[in-house]
Amino acid sequence: MGILDGKVAIITGAAQGMGEKHARRFVAEGAKTVLTDIQDEAGQKLADELGGNAVYMHLDVSDEQNWKDVISKTEEMWGPLTTLVNNAGYGKFQLLDDLTAEDFQRTFAIDEMGVVFGMKWAAQSMKKGGGGSIINISSVDGLVGAATAVAYCGSKHAVTGMTKAAACEYGPLGIRVNSIHPGIIKTPMAAGDDVVEFLKQLEQDIPLRRRAEPEEVSGPVVFLASDDSSYVNGAQIVVDGGLICDL
Numbered sequence: 001m002g003i004l005d006g007k008v009a010i011i012t013g014a015a016q017g018m019g020e021k022h023a024r025r026f027v028a029e030g031a032k033t034v035l036t037d038i039q040d041e042a043g044q045k046l047a048d049e050l051g052g053n054a055v056y057m058h059l060d061v062s063d064e065q066n067w068k069d070v071i072s073k074t075e076e077m078w079g080p081l082t083t084l085v086n087n088a089g090y091g092k093f094q095l096l097d098d099l100t101a102e103d104f105q106r107t108f109a110i111d112e113m114g115v116v117f118g119m120k121w122a123a124q125s126m127k128k129g130g131g132g133s134i135i136n137i138s139s140v141d142g143l144v145g146a147a148t149a150v151a152y153c154g155s156k157h158a159v160t161g162m163t164k165a166a167a168c169e170y171g172p173l174g175i176r177v178n179s180i181h182p183g184i185i186k187t188p189m190a191a192g193d194d195v196v197e198f199l200k201q202l203e204q205d206i207p208l209r210r211r212a213e214p215e216e217v218s219g220p221v222v223f224l225a226s227d228d229s230s231y232v233n234g235a236q237i238v239v240d241g242g243l244i245c246d247l
Contacts, residue, residue, distance in 0.1 A: 002030030003226045008078045010034045010070065012061050012118065013088030015043040017187035018137070021215040022085055025222050027053050032078045036061075036070060037088070061088045061114030067121045080129035083225045084122040086115045086136045086159075096150045104151050111155035112162075119166050123175055131174025135224045136163045137217075138179045140240045160236065167234030176233040178224050183240025184211045207242035 009026050013019040014035035026033045027050045035050075036059035037043040047056035055077065057070050074081055090110040092103045115136055126132030141149050142156030163179040170177055184199055184206065203211055220237050223229050238244065 002028065003222060003228070004083075005030035007031040007082045007225060008074065008080065009083035009085065009225065010036060010074060010081060010118075010122065011085040011087055012036050012059060012114070014056075015039040015046060018182070018185060018214040018217050019085075019087040020046060021218045022087060022221050023050065023054065025215070025218040026083075026225070027051070029222055029226075031083065031225070034070065034074050059088075061086075061118065062109040064117045064121075067117045071121050071125050075125060075128075080132075081122050081125035082129060082132045084118055084132070084134045085221060085225070086118045086134070088114055089137065089139075091149075091152045093148045093152065095148055099151055104154075107151040107155050108158075111152070112158045115159050115162060119162070119170075119177065123166075123170055123173070126175050127173055132176070133225050133229070134166070134170075134175065134177045135221055136177070136179045137221075138163070138181050138236075140181050140183045140238065140244050142179070143181055143236070143238070144244050163236075164234050171233050176224075176229070178229075178232055178235045178237065180217065180220055180224070181236055181238045181240065182212065182217050183238075183243045185214055185217060186211050187214055205243065205246065206240070207246050210241065212239065212241060 009031045011023050014023045015037035023035050032053050035043050035047050035056045040058055043056040047054040059070050060066050119134055136159050138159040139156040141153045142160040145153055163177050167177040217239050
């Protein structure tokens, strides 16, 4: 028996990084899990590895019709959705003077509108089953500010606010909406040559004195997906080793 037995979940950005770890945990805990990404080869390989309770589907989170198609296919296989993890994300980190309109548009299309479309269409499915849990992956940058992160902070602050608004709107329908705010996680997005040295220095400002492994975020995600969090709604769970409490 797993803590997520009977759950039907969609995880975005599941081909690598935190999304991959979430997918592994969800399947291990008994959830029927749709892994979505735009990295089709990696996503399909992971689904094949995880077995019969995992299916891969291509999903561009910025495409509303793509969302509708994925949720429809999920319902055809396993019935109404119970859980959505809006994990897919994009970050452009450079000085505001150097950011272009295209940089902002891409960031908001993925990090903000991807979450909007996910919540909207997942909720339509969850209503059919009498409720569910939507988990939006924001960031500590959705709670505070950071130099070189104007576009990213803007989108992640939007996720924080939208989560609270959706929690108020969907709560009466039995649909809980919460956000998780990771700090510095060892993911491909935080592995570029332009940020590695900066992150090593920043580790000294983290009370735990280290960056997190991606799977350390999966525990809180599983908790919010499970019935153990049945009265948690509109909450912000910070997973940052104490970074922002020591700023």
